[in-house]
Amino acid sequence: MLRSASLRLAALYTAAFVAAVLVLGVVTVLTTRAALSRQFDARILSESAALVQEFRVEGLTGVSQAVQERDRTPGALDYGLVSADGRAIAGRLDEHRAIPGWSDLGLSQPDGERERIRVYTSSLANGYRLLVGGDDESIEAVDALLAKRFLLAIGGVVMIGLLGGYSLGRGMGRRIAAITGAAEAIIDGDLSRRVPEARGGDDLERLAATFNRMLDRIGALMESLRQVSNDIAHDLRTPLTRLRGRLEAGLGARPGPAQVAAIEGALGDLDAILSTFAALLRIAQIEGGARRAAFQRLDLAAVARTVVDAFAPSAEDAGQRLELEDGDPVFVDGDRELITQMLVNLVENGLRHAGPRARVRVRCRVEPGGAILAVIDDGPGVPDSERERLFDRFHRLEASRSTPGSGLGLALVAAVARLHGAEASLHDAAPGLEARVVFGHGGRTLPNPNLTVSGS
Amino acid sequence: MKLLLVEDDEQTGAYLKRALTEAGHAVDHAASGRDGLLLAAGETYDVMVLDRMLPQVDGLAILRTIRASGVKTPVLLLTALGGIDDRVEGLEAGGDDYLVKPFAFAELLARVNALARRPPTQDVQTNLRVADLEMNLLRRTVTRGGRRIELQPREFQLLEYLMRHTGRVVTRTMLLEAVWDFHFDPKTNIVDTHISRLRSKVDRGHAGELIQTLRGAGYCLREPD
DSSP states (O other): OTOOOOHHHHHHHHHHHHHHHHHHHHHHHHHHOOOOOHHHHHHHHHHHHHHHHHHHHHHHHHHHHHHHHHHHTTOOOOEEEOOOSSSEEESOOTTTTTSSSEEEEEEEOOTTEEEEEEEEEEEEEEGGGEEEEOOTTTHHHHHHHHHHHHHHHHHHHHHHHHHHHHHHHHHHEEEHHHHEEEEEEETOOTTTTTOOOSSSOOOOHHHHHHHHHHHHHHHHHHHHHHHHHHHHHHHHHHHHHHHHHHHHHHHHOTHHHHHHHHHHHHOOOOOHHHHHHHHHHHHHHHHHHHHGGEEOOOOEEEEEEEEHHHHHHHHHHHHHHOEOOOOOOEEEEEEEEHHHHHHHHHHHHHHHHSSSOEEEEEEEEETTEEEEEEEEESSSSOHHHGGGGGSSSTOGGGGGTTOOOOOOHHHHHHHHHHHHTTEEEEEEEESSSSEEEEEEGGGSSSOHHHHHHHHO | EEEEEEEOOOHHHHHHHHHHHHHTOEEEESHHHHHHHHHHHHHHOOOEEEEEEOSOOOHHHHHHHHHTTTTOOOEEEEETTTOTHHHHHHHHTTEEEEEEESHHHHHHHHHHHHHHHOOOSSSSSSSEHHHHEEEEETTEEEETTTTEEEEOOHHHHHHHHHHTTTHHHHOOOHHHIIIIISSSSOSSOHHHHHHHHHHHHHHTTTSSSEEEETTTEEEEEEEEO
């Protein structure tokens, strides 16, 4: 329990409060004492002044009568009237050494104890002296009372602090234990475990919610990893089996053209397997997001032109047409190499699945939603229900299972789009399919920085 | 040519050394980064082939060290599969070319040959010439046997690259990188299509075929025997 951070914090706060109350107490006692002393002194002074006045008006007899009268009044101050030769004429205070002004005297009590009193001595005519004083016992009593109350208050603060800290610590401790417990359970393999989330919005609740979101994300990643491993195992089994078959056939064949053909076929299979691996690793690396540092301003239309120029002759040879719409520059910030590969994948996809005599158009322009890069074919298209799943790794339409391709082309497109904050989607081009990538940030035509820098 | 091969995998190193030797090169093979660095800094080579990932001192460190000490030997870096950032990093460190493992040996050989320094010529070349094929780099014109050949800009680039590597094997990947700036392998064989179009313009109607296809390796532009 003592190792609990919240309890330590509570103890620390309690100590701080105790110190604060102590300081407050000392200041209060001192201030009160000073105020009471001043008041007491003022009372003595005003009594002295009154008796001095009495002496002036009524003479010695008058003042000694007044003193005797006051001596009999309970709760009054102490008085004394002393002659020039030190003889006590009236009152309890018979201190004959008293000199004019303030002094502290010891006075013997009837019970034998000595009492300290504060005295003001005034000189009267003919060497008479008037003493007025009193003990400041009442001030000390108030001091003592105050001190006692403050000690009680400190006790209360300590109690409240410790109790509060304890219950706070227990509450916090329980909630932290819940998080720790969930983490331990996950370490032990229960990946579905989550931290209980109560409503309320304090920082610990938010921590629990964040923790759970993190776990969901990790869970999703684990699931996708598991699925990818399964897919790899499943999708590579076929080419690996074929490779093995070819190698066996080559081993059995007599040296000559048949063996060379078998080895060449095996190399082809191996290259296909390696390219699948390369694509997977590339997707993983793109999804890692490290490439974003290499972003630069680039013209999508120029990329589109390069790709169309590169692929148009092969398309033509296959009886298809590949065309580029529009021609104005469209600037976005991105990775030229990856955007090029993305467009190549889309174009190859279109040419491969749209069939012979197909017409494939590449569109690149700025629309209200942002810069768009689209590849539109007039082939058979894809059923609505299948479109979204085509971006998954290894997902292929049943109809295209027999055609070459790793099923990773569109997964790479999706990964590159995500890296650029763009959205890749498939649409019905009626007839045919439109694969569209929308770069939200290229909503307007960005200026080409090269034009302003070079100044040529 | 005298080559330095720094490759830590024993089997790959031995196989590459044998194959490069069979191709007529003198090969020093270092199996660790430290030995590689000693050889690279101490001996003179025509081309160095450095594996990026090496124990102790890696390929990039060797490259940076020798470049810092003024060694200008062309360097071909071998990088791991899928490392798409490796190329940029390798070229920035002073590499001249890169090749992703695993690769076809023909690809390695073609790139090593392409990297080797040509005999010194005039600094600014304005004309390339192979047999009766002539290219004017300033006027961007091509003639064969005095007759003008009209080429698309990309075809011109393709022919220029081939002519600059006259007599050497040029692979599809090298052309994809140099002419189209594609650093990946498209599924479609676009290079063959472009080469056959170029060939129909350059070779059709002429006695000798200049652009030759080498099965399993690539292309070569050379004077017919």
